[in-house]
Amino acid sequence: MASIRDVALHADVSVTTVSHAISGKRKVSEGVRQRVKTAMEELGYVPSRSAQSLAQGRTRILGLVVPDIGNGYFAELAKGVERTAIAQGYNTFLCTTGFDHARELSYLELVRSRAVDGIVYAAGAPPSGPELARVLGNLPTVLVDEEVPWAPLPTFISDNFEGGRAAATYLLELGHHQTMTVGGPEDLESSAQRIAGFTQAWRDGGGEQPVIASGGFTEKGGYDVVKAHLDLLQRKEVTCVFAANDLMALGILDALYDHRLTSPADISVIGFDDIGAARYARPHLTTIRQDVAALGSSATRAVIDIVEGRSENDARRNVRPVELIVRDSTAPLTT
Amino acid sequence: MASIRDVALHADVSVTTVSHAISGKRKVSEGVRQRVKTAMEELGYVPSRSAQSLAQGRTRILGLVVPDIGNGYFAELAKGVERTAIAQGYNTFLCTTGFDHARELSYLELVRSRAVDGIVYAAGAPPSGPELARVLGNLPTVLVDEEVPWAPLPTFISDNFEGGRAAATYLLELGHHQTMTVGGPEDLESSAQRIAGFTQAWRDGGGEQPVIASGGFTEKGGYDVVKAHLDLLQRKEVTCVFAANDLMALGILDALYDHRLTSPADISVIGFDDIGAARYARPHLTTIRQDVAALGSSATRAVIDIVEGRSENDARRNVRPVELIVRDSTAPLTT
DNA sequence: TTGAAAGCGCTAACAA
DNA sequence: TTGTTAGCGCTTTCAA
Numbered sequence: 001m002a003s004i005r006d007v008a009l010h011a012d013v014s015v016t017t018v019s020h021a022i023s024g025k026r027k028v029s030e031g032v033r034q035r036v037k038t039a040m041e042e043l044g045y046v047p048s049r050s051a052q053s054l055a056q057g058r059t060r061i062l063g064l065v066v067p068d069i070g071n072g073y074f075a076e077l078a079k080g081v082e083r084t085a086i087a088q089g090y091n092t093f094l095c096t097t098g099f100d101h102a103r104e105l106s107y108l109e110l111v112r113s114r115a116v117d118g119i120v121y122a123a124g125a126p127p128s129g130p131e132l133a134r135v136l137g138n139l140p141t142v143l144v145d146e147e148v149p150w151a152p153l154p155t156f157i158s159d160n161f162e163g164g165r166a167a168a169t170y171l172l173e174l175g176h177h178q179t180m181t182v183g184g185p186e187d188l189e190s191s192a193q194r195i196a197g198f199t200q201a202w203r204d205g206g207g208e209q210p211v212i213a214s215g216g217f218t219e220k221g222g223y224d225v226v227k228a229h230l231d232l233l234q235r236k237e238v239t240c241v242f243a244a245n246d247l248m249a250l251g252i253l254d255a256l257y258d259h260r261l262t263s264p265a266d267i268s269v270i271g272f273d274d275i276g277a278a279r280y281a282r283p284h285l286t287t288i289r290q291d292v293a294a295l296g297s298s299a300t301r302a303v304i305d306i307v308e309g310r311s312e313n314d315a316r317r318n319v320r321p322v323e324l325i326v327r328d329s330t331a332p333l334t335t
Numbered sequence: 336m337a338s339i340r341d342v343a344l345h346a347d348v349s350v351t352t353v354s355h356a357i358s359g360k361r362k363v364s365e366g367v368r369q370r371v372k373t374a375m376e377e378l379g380y381v382p383s384r385s386a387q388s389l390a391q392g393r394t395r396i397l398g399l400v401v402p403d404i405g406n407g408y409f410a411e412l413a414k415g416v417e418r419t420a421i422a423q424g425y426n427t428f429l430c431t432t433g434f435d436h437a438r439e440l441s442y443l444e445l446v447r448s449r450a451v452d453g454i455v456y457a458a459g460a461p462p463s464g465p466e467l468a469r470v471l472g473n474l475p476t477v478l479v480d481e482e483v484p485w486a487p488l489p490t491f492i493s494d495n496f497e498g499g500r501a502a503a504t505y506l507l508e509l510g511h512h513q514t515m516t517v518g519g520p521e522d523l524e525s526s527a528q529r530i531a532g533f534t535q536a537w538r539d540g541g542g543e544q545p546v547i548a549s550g551g552f553t554e555k556g557g558y559d560v561v562k563a564h565l566d567l568l569q570r571k572e573v574t575c576v577f578a579a580n581d582l583m584a585l586g587i588l589d590a591l592y593d594h595r596l597t598s599p600a601d602i603s604v605i606g607f608d609d610i611g612a613a614r615y616a617r618p619h620l621t622t623i624r625q626d627v628a629a630l631g632s633s634a635t636r637a638v639i640d641i642v643e644g645r646s647e648n649d650a651r652r653n654v655r656p657v658e659l660i661v662r663d664s665t666a667p668l669t670t
Numbered sequence: 671t672t673g674a675a676a677g678c679g680c681t682a683a684c685a686a
Numbered sequence: 687t688t689g690t691t692a693g694c695g696c697t698t699t700c701a702a
Contacts (some may be wrong), residue, residue, distance in 0.1 A: 001449070003695055014673045019697060026698095029671060046447040050394060051695035053385035054678050064429070069417070070611065075410045082404070082429050091445070094399070094417050094429040110426070112381040114336070219615075250615045257617065276405065280554075280585045282592065282617030338679055349689045354681060361682095364687060386679035389694050 002043035011039035022047065062303060063116040065095045065107060065123045071247075072275035073292060074122060077144065080296025081120050088304050090117070097123050108135045118303035120144055120296070121153075124188060140306035140313055144299045145292075147189050152315040154306075156299040160190050160272075163288040163322040164197025167242050167270045170286075170324055172205040175333035176240040176268060179210045180232070182225050182252065184217035184244045191217065191244045194272055194288075198242050211238055215248040222251025230259055233267055239333055240268035246275045249285055253329065264331035274325055283328035290322055337378035346374035357382065397638060398451040400430045400442060400458045406582070407610035408627060409457060412479065415631025416455050423639050425452070432458050443470045453638035455479055455631070456488075459523060475641035475648060479634045480627075482524050487650040489641075491634040495525050495607075498623040498657040499532025502577050502605045505621075505659055507540040510668035511575040511603060514545045515567070517560050517587065519552035519579045526552065526579045529607055529623075533577050546573055550583040557586025565594060568602055574668055575603035581610045584620055588664065599666035609660055618663035625657055 008015040013032055020026035021036040028036075039045070053059045064081050066074040082092045093116060097104040104123060110116050118140035133151060143155040171179060181198055184191035195212075202210060211232060215221030222243055232238045233256070243249035249271030256263050263269050263283055271278060274289035298318060305311040343350040348367055355361035356371040363371075374380070388394045399416050401409040417427045428451060432439040439458060445451050453475035468486065478490040506514060516533055519526035530547075537545060546567060550556030557578055567573045568591070578584035584606030591598050598604050598618055606613060609624035633653060640646040 005695080015696080016673055016675095016698080017671090020672090023697085027671065032671085044447075046444065048389070048695055049445075049448040049450040050385060050388035050392075051678095052697080054383070054389045054680085055695075055697040057385075057678070059385060069404065069413050070407070070410045072405070072407065072410075072611075075405045075407075078404050078429060079431065082431055086441075091450070092429050093426050094413060096414065096417055106421075109381065110384075112379075113384040115384040115426070253617075254615070276407075277612040277615045280589070280612045280616050282588075340679080350680080351682080351689060351691095352687090355688090358681085362687065367688085383679055386694090387681080389696085390679075390681040392694070 002045040004045070004047065006043055007036065007039045007045050010043060011035040057114075058117050058307070059115060060090050061093055061116045062090050062300065063093045063095050063107065063110055063119045065097060065104070065119060065121045067097050067099045067123050069094065069096050072277055073145075073245075073273050076275070076292045077122055077296040080293035081300045084297045084300040085304070088301070090300075090304060099124070105135070108132075111136060111139050117307045118142075120299050120303055122146070122296075124185075138313070140303050142299045142303045142306075144295055145190065147317065149189065154299075154302050154314060154316055154318070156295050156302070156318045157190065157320070158290040158292075158295065158322050159319050160193035160322075161197035163272060163290075164194040164199070164242070165201035166322070166324045167272070167288055168198045168201035168207070169205065170326070171240045171242070171268060171270065171330070172202065172207055174240075174268065174330060177207045177333075178236075178238050178240075179207060180213055180225075180229065180238045180241045181210050182213045182215045182222060182241060182243040182248050184215065184248070186214075188217070194244045195242075215243065215251070217245050217247060219247045219251035219254070222248030223255040224251075226252050226255030226259065233261060234259075236266070238267070240330070241270070243269065243271050246271040246273040246278045246285060246287055249287065249329075250277060250281055253281055253283070253285065263329050265334070268330040268333075270330055278327075281329075286327045286330040287325050288322050289325045291320055295320055337380040339380070339382065341378055342371065342374045342380050345378060346370040392449075393452050393642070394450060395425050396428055396451045397425050397635065398428045398430050398442065398445055398454045400432060400439070400454060400456045402432050402434045402458050404429065404431050407612055408480075408580075408608050411610070411627045412457055412631040415628035416635045418628075419632045419635040420639070423636075425635075425639060434459070440470070443467075446471060446474050452642045453477075455634050455638055457481070457631075459520075473648070475638050477634045477638045477641075479630055480525065482652065484524070489634075489637050489649060489651055489653070491630050491637070491653045492525065492655070493625040493627075493630065493657050494654050495528035495657075496532035498607060498625075499529040499534070499577070500536035501657070501659045502607070502623055503533045503536035503542070504540065505661070506575045506577070506603060506605065506665070507537065507542055509575075509603065509665060512542045512668075513571075513573050513575075514542060515548055515560075515564065515573045515576045516545050517548045517550045517557060517576060517578040517583050519550065519583070521549075523552070529579045530577075550578065550586070552580050552582060554582045554586035554589070557583030558590040559586075561587050561590035561594065568596060569594075571601075573602070575665070576605070578604065578606050581606035581608040581613045581620060581622055584622065584664075585612060585616055588616055588618070588620065598664050600669070603665040603668075605665055614662075616664075621662045621665040622660050623657050624660045626655055630655055
């Protein structure tokens with residue numbers, strides 16, 4: 001394998017010149033530039049990333065930490081992150097935690113071994129705050145999808161509160177006034193915000209006190225919520241449901257069907273995220289759409305800006321708007 | 336940041352000894368081992384991956400090349416790959432090609448810059464054979480999900496032919512005898528095998544000559560196939576459909592619904608893959624399940640074995656069994 | 671406009 | 687059982 005020395009010898013210049021001819025960090029005369037270029041081509045030379053990393057103290061690798069890449073939401077996020085990283089000359093380590101804090105901490109070895117230049121952290125609630133903070137040190141890190149109150153880091157999230165509000169407003173417009181909210185894990189700020197926004201708008205709009213349930217952000221959780229509140233639904237004491245994510249909404253639709261309730265005729269259901277599967281479900285799921293690819297993109301640009309010293313590691317919250325997507329799982333209240 | 340020299344000074348031994356105390360590649364007396372361990376802890380030392388990579392000429396990084404991580408199938412695959420890689424001390428670069436051969440070739444810069452030790456290639460039909468082969472050189476590479484006749488590489492695939500056979504057999508058992516097959520892209524061996532297996536078993540079982548359609552492996556492709564053959568379906572000249580992947584099957588279900596045809600009552604539909612969304616769809620999709628996580632796992636173990644010299648880069652085909660998953664989109668023929 | 675040489679932080683051959 | 691030292695292939699300071 002040709003090294004920079006080979007190129008230098010071949011082009012009859014010093015390695016310094018070859019290095020600069022490649023990087024452009026120093027003026028190199030046109031003639032020499034050409035000679036170097038030719039030599040590189042003839043030898044099929046490509047600089048060694050390992051050597052560059054060691055010499056420069058940076059790897060041009062980003063770590064993307066997600067709980068589960070099989071979850072459509074995080075897959076879309078990964079897409080945005082990876083695409084943006086590549087465009088800026090960075091590669092992306094896929095780090096899936098499986099919601100396992102031990103495994104999560106093990107990834108932090110990447111940090112301590114200086115294998116990554118920065119981290120896009122989208123793994124929900126991180127392990128005990130201080131621990132993570134300590135281990136992260138001052139490695140450029142941005143939070144995506146989930147804010148962590150105690151972590152003074154740049155954060156990229158959707159407007160969860162407004163999304164909740166939009167869902168409530170829409171259901172009220174359809175004439176509903178008895179609802180149920182299905183939240184995710186307790187410690188997730190995103191879920192809390194969605195439910196809070198929904199509840200506020202619901203009350204402001206004159207809806208009755210919502211029934212409150214919790215489904216752990218999983219499909220099964222949503223399914224079980226329906227089973228647990230079947231009587232309410234059957235007696236039409238609840239005519240619409242707001243789920244804090246699509247996975248739960250999908251589980252809810254499933255359970256309704258299995259218990260001979262029809263959506264939207266009997267029960268309107270609205271989710272949050274707009275994952276791919278929301279479009280396959282029957283009825284097609286009405287939901288609050290997050291532009292998650294954009295979220296990933298901005299977050300990635302932000303870490304890279306910090307890595308390359310173009311911006312500070314401040315703790316700004318960057319909030320993206322969400323959008324109500326009306327499909328078939330919601331309908332006007334029929335009495 | 337502490338380096339190995341700092342540890343050596345602190346423990347009053349040579350760097351060599353520190354190196355060996357860590358790697359275990361050479362006997363180190365217990366006392367010294369302890370001193371080194373203590374020194375490491377006190378200094379918070381973690382070896383630099385960049386330096387190790389340069390010195391050893393290997394990075395302990397694998398490249399995972401997939402067309403689209405947003406596709407549930409590849410997401411599951413990635414899960415298997417990443418998990419297995421981590422377990423063996425390797426990290427995984429996520430490389431999504433978006434089915435774009437230019438982008439795909441750009442990833443090969445990773446190869447030429449010796450940034451990865453091996454490649455798990457799951458990107459469907461690769462760019463013009465020889466080109467890829469040349470660029471890959473002798474970097475350990477395994478193919479997953481799709482075999483490439485001209486590439487003499489270890490290959491990990493599901494038993495596509497048998498899966499097709501199983502689908503046909505099942506539909507025949509249900510009493511169907513008029514069917515339509517919906518294939519993927521022409522150049523994909525996987526699709527061809529599934530259709531071939533189906534067709535063979537169908538004929539052997541006495542079914543009528545199948546209607547042949549093609550849907551490009553996408554949901555929209557499946558949807559459009561239904562639109563194009565609507566009359567056949569409405570006149571019940573086709574009572575069941577075999578789609579070579581779930582995405583198309585989902586599109587088919589969608590189109591049937593939109594055109595007031597009911598599955599399974601009017602038309603039985605069977606897919607292939609068993610992606611997550613197959614379970615959310617209504618009716619729940621009957622399909623041929625691939626154990627894609629296992630596929631990814633074996634493939635990853637195989638590249639690593641080659642990287643670490645435990646096995647040869649032979650061109651063995653490794654074929655995993657598939658399984659018929661009966662859900663709600665198939666039913667006995669009613670006349 | 672160019673080059674010499676000192677690292678970057680490890681590993682491993684060779685020596686003791 | 688341990689140490690000395692020469693790389694690995696770059697980047698970058700300093701000097702010309």
